[in-house]
Amino acid sequence: MIGNLSKVQERLRVYAPAPDKRFNVKSGLSPNEEAVKQKVRQYWADKDIPNVKKLQGLNISLAGFDPRKTSNRQLMEIGVILAERGIIDGDLIGAISSVDVQFDAQGIEINMDAQVDAYAYFEKQLGMLNDFIKEGNEMAKGALVELKTSISIVMALEEYAKTPRQRGLVSIRA
Template identity: 60%
Template sequence: MIGNLSKVDQRLKAYVCVPDKRFEVKSGLSPQEEAVKQRVRQYWADESIPDVKKLQGLNIDLRGFDPRHTTVKELRSLGVMLADLGLIDNDLIGAVSSINVEFDSQGNEIETNETVDAYAFIQKNLDFLKKHISSGNDYAKSALVDLNTATSVLMALERFGNAPKIPSLVNIRV
């Protein structure tokens, strides 16, 4: 499988669901790979699974994480960590971390440390995509699915960061 899809597939083996056409994406990959992409998007939209379970294995301190006041650099780091754990695929890294990215004349990213409002950016792009979907644009439909999933991921990260921390049963001191 391309990219980290085999890791995502392995991570979501226990997630059994009836495939929902709303989460289909047209990526040009094999049917098996597209099924994995569909399943990961459906997984993030599944409200019956708690965020803590979805983010199981993410062992970083996200206290105070706010997608309304973050940076592209922080979002990219989070996206790469989530992909390394098999929680999102490589396309979702882009959807989560390409918020308000600007480029110089040579095509290099600039101002990756500037504060961005990820939710406002996503909302603006959702409105833009909805206009193009009405004209039958398949790419816009796939991008809409990715942006909706990116929103679910960001909301889960925000809730995860704001959840009260449960003290560990083991206290090891050196």
């Protein structure tokens, strides 16, 4: 499997909902790989699973993380950690960390540390994509799935950052 899809597949092996065509992914990958990508997007949209559960195993401090005052670099770093743990696939790293990205003349990302409001950007993108879908643009439907998944992930990260961490060590004092 390409990238981290095998990790994602392993992590979601017990998640077995009926596949929902709304989450179909046309990525040019093998049918098995596309099924994994579809499953992770459906997983993130599943309201029956608490966000904290979706981020189980993350075990990093996100103290102070605020999607309204973040940077693309911070979102990318968090996305890489999520992908390394099999929580998201590699394509979603770019989807959550491309908030008003700017490029120089050589195509290199600039202003990666500039403060951005992820929610304001997502809201603007939702409006644009819905307009494109109304015009019959089929590509916009796939982009909408990615965007909604990104929103779910960022909302879960914000909730995770605000949730007090449980201490993991056991006191063995007598």
